[in-house]
Each structure stands twice: as structure tokens, then as C-alpha cells.
Amino acid sequence: DGELWQQRGLFQKIPISGFAFFFAICVIAGLPPFVGFPAKQFLYRSSSYITPLLTIFLLIAALLMLLISIRYISRMMFGKPSESSENVRNNDDQVIVPLIILFVFLFYSTITPAFFINSMVSPSVYSLLNRGQLVNAIHQGGASE
Known part of the structure; x- marks a missing residue:
């Protein structure tokens, strides 16, 4: 082979x-x-x-x-x-x-790259740029329970 x-x-x-x-x-x-x-x-x-x-x-x-x-x-x-x-x-x-x-x-x-960029890439980029807000939300959610 x-x-x-x-x-x-x-x-x-x-x-x-x-x-x-x-x-x-x-x-x-x-x-x-x-x-x-x-x-x-x-x-x-x-x-x-x-x-x-x-x-x-x-x-x-x-x-x-x-x-x-x-x-x-x-x-x-x-x-x-x-x-x-x-x-x-x-x-x-x-x-x-x-x-x-x-x-x-x-x-x-x-x-149609805009569909994939707007629906998949942009939310990921936003979460990376604003990861401080994500960490705060996780801490607040965990502290309230």
C-alpha cells in the first residue's frame, strides 16, 4: 500500500x-x-x-x-x-x-461572511474585549447563591 x-x-x-x-x-x-x-x-x-x-x-x-x-x-x-x-x-x-x-x-x-461574523465571531470578540464584565458577572452570580 x-x-x-x-x-x-x-x-x-x-x-x-x-x-x-x-x-x-x-x-x-x-x-x-x-x-x-x-x-x-x-x-x-x-x-x-x-x-x-x-x-x-x-x-x-x-x-x-x-x-x-x-x-x-x-x-x-x-x-x-x-x-x-x-x-x-x-x-x-x-x-x-x-x-x-x-x-x-x-x-x-x-x-455571505457577514452572517457568520455577526452571529459567531463578533460575540466572541466582544466577550474577549469585555472579559472583566464577564468575570464580575460570574463572581456576583456565585456570591449571591
Whole structure:
């Protein structure tokens, strides 16, 4: 069997998994217009307030991650099939439903990021910025009982 990184030419056997893998790399890398882009922008802005060197480090790390991931997926999915990839069975029909659910979620959050930011991210940020109020509320609630 061989390790996954030793496989070649898998796109011919598992095309849906190949598309999903590429989409996940784009999201994680923070490429626009994917949902990971605003998250990376927040990281870069926050790090620039600390020190510009941290921002440069984060940019270099993101670029390296993107380049290594693209190299990995291109070697694994395309090219002449290796001997170990001949034994790979097409199990795309078993993973199609979870991949479609994940794709729809990521695609929808990419198209309408305000919904997710306003309903999920903003309350978390507010609680982090006002954690003194949260601690006081916890202490007051615990002291009254």
C-alpha cells in the first residue's frame, strides 16, 4: 500500500476528493475570495500592531504553507500513476455527502461572511474585549447563591 505522500495520479481515480482537497487548501491558505481570507487579514492586522516583524513572519509562513500544499497536491493528484496508486479504490461515493456538506458550508460562508461574523465571531470578540464584565458577572452570580 504506500503512504499517501507516495501516491501519484490519484485525480483520475478520486476526482471529488481532489477538488475537495484543493478547495480546503485555498481556504486554509486564506486566498480571496474564500472564507479564510478575512481570518488571515485579521491576523495580519493584529500582528502589525505588535511588531511588523511578526507580520512578515506570518506572511512568509502562509506563503510557504501554500507553496508546499500546492506542490503536495500536484504531485499526489496529477502525473503518471504510481504502482501503489493502482490499488486505490474509488470511495468517493462514501465521502460525497460529508464533502458536499462541507463544501456548501464553506461556500456559503465565503459568499455571505457577514452572517457568520455577526452571529459567531463578533460575540466572541466582544466577550474577549469585555472579559472583566464577564468575570464580575460570574463572581456576583456565585456570591449571591
